[in-house]
Amino acid sequence: MITPDAAALALFPAAEDPERPLAERILDGLDPEQRQAATALRGPVCILAGAGTGKTRAITHRIAYGIATGVYTPQKVLALTFTTRAANEMRHRLRVLGAEGVQARTFHSAALRQLQYFWPQAVGGTVPELVEHKARLVAQAAGSMRLSNDRASIRDLAGAIEKAKVSMLTPETYVDAVTGGGKDSSVAQLPAGHDPRTVARLWQTYEDLKTDLDLIDFEDVLLLMVGILEEDQRIAATVREQYRHFVVDEYQDVSPLQQRLLDAWLGPRDDLCVVGDASQTIYSFTGATSRHLLEFPRRFPSATVVKLVRDYRSTPQIVNTANRLLAARRPGADSTPGSWATPLELVGQRAPGPVPSWNEYDDDQLEAQATTVRIQDLLDDGVPASQIAVLFRTNGQAQAYETALADAGIGFRLRGTEQFFRRPEIRQALLQIRSAAHAVDPDTEGDHGISSAPAHDVGQTVRDMLSSLGWSATAPRVTGAVRETWESLAALVDMTDRMATAHREAVRAAVDAGTEDPGPFTLRHVAKELTRRSVQQDAPAVEGVTLASLHSAKGLEWDAVFLVGLTEGLVPIAFAETSDEVDEERRLLYVGITRAREHLMLSWSLSRTPGGRANRSASRFVQDIVPQRSLTQGSTKRRARGPHR
Template sequence: MQTAYYKEKIINLPGIRREDFQKLYEDGKKGLLSCPVCGAPVRLYLGIHNRPHFYHHLSKAAACSDLPIQDAAEEHPEHTEWGGFRLPTARGITAEEKEVAYKPSQALRIKRPFTKKPVLSSEKQDSYIEKLKDAGISFDSNQQTAVTHTEGPLLILAGAGSGKTRVLTARTAYILKQLKVPANSMMLVTFTAKAAGEMKKRLIGYPGVYQDEAQRIVSGTFHSIFYKILLHHNRDKWSGEHLLKKDWQREQIVKDAGRTLSLDEKEFAYDLALQQIGLWKNSMILPKGVKPQSSWEEKTALLYQHYEETKDRSGLFDFDDMLLGCHSLFVDEPQLLESYQNRFTYFLIDEFQDINKVQYELIKMLSARTNNVCAVGDDDQSIYAFRGSDPSYLLEFERDFPGAEVVTLNQNYRSPHEIVETANSIIAGNTKRHQKEMKAQYSHEIKPMLFYPFDEEEEATMILTDLQEKIEQGAKPSHFAILFRTNTGSRAMFERLASSSLPFKLEQDNESFYERFMVRGLLAYFRLAINEDDSEAVRSILPSLFLKQSVFRDLQAESILKDCSMLEALSHVKTGFAFQEQKLKKLVPMVRSLAMLSPLAAIERVEKELGYQDFIKKRGSEGNKMEKGSDDIRDLRVAARKFKNISELIDHADHMTAMNKEIKVLGKRHDDAVILSTIHRSKGLEYKYVYVLGAVDGSLPHDYALDSARNGDLLPLEEERRLLYVAVTRAMEQLFISVPIYRRGRKAHPSRFLTQLPKIQ
């Protein structure tokens, strides 16, 4: 059906502006749409596979026939009648054109047809390989080469879905049983304790490998292994009671330093400063070696120096010190290093593309005697540069380990041909990589799809509709993953899932969108317009008024002495600056006026008339390339469009914040739940159905990578392409990539990573 009865008139869907589809969808859920023929309730369908249409949601019966088009009133006529003349409908000359037509989803065309080629095992056989095969553990020829090549350095390029874990565990078992190597002379390094545990558990199922032998293998993360070495040789210095385990402990030290530099904790991004300090340490850059690239880095470098001095005076250490401390121990005591070189014969390093400088140097030091280093990784999945990871260590492995054998695992056992070919086409755009192509083992002839929602709100609605359709057909919630570039990208999807009955969980402990610093600060003005004595709201607006938190106590006293509200007390603050005091006197009527405005108009007033725009420019999310304060406010505008007044928006914000906390608790109890995750957190996992949000320039690739490319640095852009590659290769059956027409209220352009992919018209 293309017609419906709405607001006392008949509307025709082709005559409705595309930007109003989401409102029609929501009003349909409220029972405000009905069939113009039978009068039954109808809703607007917004999904991926079918065009938008009205349908009878309470009945499975066939839809009524549409009324003739001339009987349906157009919602937005192009002309009006006046004085007997037809005049064009007025349109603001500054309004951005949003009259966009609906664009149907497109399947991607796969360039090469699938041809099944038998994957052959190596002709080389030995006793333990035969035992593995008898136990049902088989390998293709490249996998078997990786398992049995045990002498000298070995680089295993393990593509997505190539059976990497099977190869690693089989190689470990092979060295133990075929070569009769003592278990405690092997070091198996993984990037998570969970991965190490899973490998040991799987290892015990291999022929002849018993639990006590598997437990003697030195395995774990870099931090856990090298911390044990430190603890063994100097327990007093490295005892756990001296470890700064919690983020707040580390933050406290840098905040103490920040006070001496007059850095207000409500204005300076201390969490980002600690992240930068960690990056410098993992890159083995000590405080004296820092070369700041901005004023923010200059401040952070001073905090870094104070942070290290305070730790030294107090005898404290953090997690990054474990690796740096072990490196220093080996440099200062070469005889001790030699004893460990003699003890360990074989090294197996997982996720080698994510290794950082200090980790790399430690492995080079320990393996110098035998050179038996097996590095397993995929340069196409290196996505952790912000933590100091550097894929160049994998790319230059053969230079640093002369004579290294390179084995490529290029058979994908996870995804069908259609998804694997799409992933190959995407990653081929990168130049800094080992040249390789993954091959699929099967085809199911279902093509990956691009779909084109109007904006973030409609994107979330279309995905929810598709989820519900597939679950009705027998799929389980846990079969689905919805992946996004940065945490703010999940806002609309979270809200849509929260209002549905589907179980879902967040794969990261991120704050609610409405609790983000810039969003919370702007909404605080709305809260004060509703309640002038909201003390938390007063605290939240002080930074944007360029007032220190110490002013809060003065405001409390002023409120009592003058018997006025906390908002009114702001007009009595004495700062010593006439301009600022004059601005504070005008604050009260301006804040009160917000209650009468729509949320969008109120946001604009706070930004322009109350100076919030200037505050964003000065502070923003300083030091954070990924998430800017101005972007958060653009996201807020998109969210605010559907509310009539600021009270409704505040109620919604509070509800979503409470839901965010609840989902964190409930998500831990739900095994069968839809997954909402950043692409980074999805790495190493797999799902039947994968939806990738926001595949447009500015989102994926991110703005910061585009800025870097414009300045001649293409490395961030290549990492962004690897991110999309990782997202695509999580899909085991079907892949859906969203290409919104508008993002953050502005016209968007499809991701440049997709432009080379041929579509089926």
């Protein structure tokens, strides 16, 4: 059995026999496919690397081997990735392998460095100031057009502009991209509540504002560098002389704009190595597309193609679950031809482990509480809290797990989102609820006013207040900040309803016991309890269980992973209407499954709230990967609390 990548992070140089040539020692410990990738040093190379197959190991050893054999000069290699963390990891591994001097950067970092260097000779003067967050300028542009500038709407508009720019659109071409032949989500998105022409005008106003203020945004960095390289042959020749060999990690996430910049860097050469997995394409909403990865062999007919399928991360049981999920996909009548690549069938290299469990619960609260019990069991068995993750589809689902873990005294940390009570819409909602609660004279509370309303009226009052912040009785069928805001506010509504239910039970218990009646349920009860929870859960961050959305979990791994809320409408999300969109949701769950090393738990609930109608069903994806007989048995035992196997 091949040594897992993690175990080889002594990567090498203290190799047993330092007298052996460095190049030979660099190849030690690589499996046959990794070795093939590492020794393919010339011409176009495409490495198709499944989850957990050691792709970073393969490409860093490839670079180091090229340097050790004299094929590469370190300073002439540019390794590109998508996050600063990944770039830092790559640099660290290259240093350990003795390959210092290689530039490992994100696309934006590499482009910005070049832009700052070449701007004086290409344009003159100094580079405009970089705007790291465009929301303020987008809000200013919206205000000048008398458009809504609430936080969620501005975030969605900013996201739409970003996607359009990396998809090589302009304000003039945006409308046709959105409306021509139907909305094309692969190149443009239309924020909820806006028409295409309004968004195009807003985008142009935003661009004019930047020009007036001598500012550029992150997309401009790439666009400007593309323009310089395509228009100034002297500068292009200088860059191409500096960088002779290119390596691109996570190539399935390249946008059209990044691909155009990469083409400008390359020029007529083909010394390019790309690494990716089309089955992990989950960021199309940002403009990422796997098209460039899928078309690479056609673009470069002489390319060396290497497939890495030996999974060193997960147990065979988890690997087989992931394989079944992808194998069950069937094309729809509207599927875009060529958009779904034949998945790599992974082969688990680890020792066998526990069979993944699937669990059905009556409601979200029970699901969160039962998940917490399972987490405590793992902690008792010695699994570190830092090696446990709870992954969900939307950030609004985090609240139930924050509460359940906090109530159990288990530390947690959120990734890719703010803690529930720190979110802007929740802070604003709490302010409104407190203000309304304190509007009633405390000496007359219970005699009149909203604070003394019946429980159901209190719940309605809360709903009325939150409707001004973005809550509605039905979920918006859109993605982005508007949906995330709704999820957060819906969680607050559910919390209020649970408080009302708990209060009614306390009243009944008091009557049965003949003790003092706790009195009517009031808005002040809600304000006081929400304030208590806010203070309790705003404690300093601690090391603990990770709570994260499926999107933000990409690139990470844990010993134990809980995939929660796996119901139709969440996974796949309700607004995934086309076959291509559902395919991406399938890939998103695949990414979640492949984050787990040893323990994998899947769960769903039949109702959002305690006592609510059981009108949910398990995700169609769950039905693809869970043995049908077991799923049927689990679904009929709706009062069951334990795991179904």
